[in-house]
Amino acid sequence: MALSKYFARRFAASLKLKPRERENLLRIIELLDASNQVTVGTIQRTLSPMEEPGSATANRSLNRLQDAVDEAAVGTGFKFCITANKRAGIERQVWFEGPVGTPKFQTPPELKHARSTALVTGQRGVVVPDLPRVVLLTCNEHETRAVHATF
Numbered sequence: 001m002a003l004s005k006y007f008a009r010r011f012a013a014s015l016k017l018k019p020r021e022r023e024n025l026l027r028i029i030e031l032l033d034a035s036n037q038v039t040v041g042t043i044q045r046t047l048s049p050m051e052e053p054g055s056a057t058a059n060r061s062l063n064r065l066q067d068a069v070d071e072a073a074v075g076t077g078f079k080f081c082i083t084a085n086k087r088a089g090i091e092r093q094v095w096f097e098g099p100v101g102t103p104k105f106q107t108p109p110e111l112k113h114a115r116s117t118a119l120v121t122g123q124r125g126v127v128v129p130d131l132p133r134v135v136l137l138t139c140n141e142h143e144t145r146a147v148h149a150t151f
Contacts, residue, residue, distance in 0.1 A: 002036035002095040005029055011098055015072040024065055025080075028094065040082065041090030054090040073098075110137070 003011070008029045017025065024047055031038040031046060044051065044058040047065075051058040062082075069080040078098040085092065138144040 003098055003100070004036055005032050007098065007100055008032070008036075008096040011073070011076065011078040011096070014076070015069065015078070017068060017072050021065060021068045025069055028065075029096070032095070037093045037095045039090060040092045040094060043094060044090065108135075 009026070012022065012025050012029060015022070015025075027046060028038065028043055031042055040059075040062065041053040043062060044053040048058045048061055051061075066080045066082065069078075073079070076098065079096065081095050081097055083092040083094075136147055138147055
């Protein structure tokens with residue numbers, strides 16, 4: 001599954017790359033479309049505007065960047081992927097793959113003063129990274145029942 005811009009940026013920030021490589025990687029990430037992919041031609045026009053997209057020089061430049069990113073990402077699970085079919089030329093797709101971690105739970109400061117017996121623990125939900133999150137706090141059992149009945 002292709003990583004969203006958000007997760008691709010997080011991985012890019014954690015990689016040990018040269019400043020120019022990091023800058024180019026972030027520029028590619030910003031080019032990702034709604035399906036979290038971008039064409040080789042779009043990347044080459046953006047990163048090497050003086051070169052003809054699909055030229056040997058532009059391809060070599062993109063391959064060097066891919067090699068640098070893959071080398072820096074060894075052991076992280078992050079991958080810089082390009083469609084294997086070279087006949088597609090500048091229409092080949094580029095995307096990023098990697099594990100999507102769930103955010104660490106941090107107790108809100110409002111719960112600091114709540115009695116531990118009043119807190120319901122062990123509740124889990126599915127984290128959907130691209131959607132906004134809502135946390136509902138109820139103050140008594142009547143509100144809790146009403147929320148459960150509604151949702």
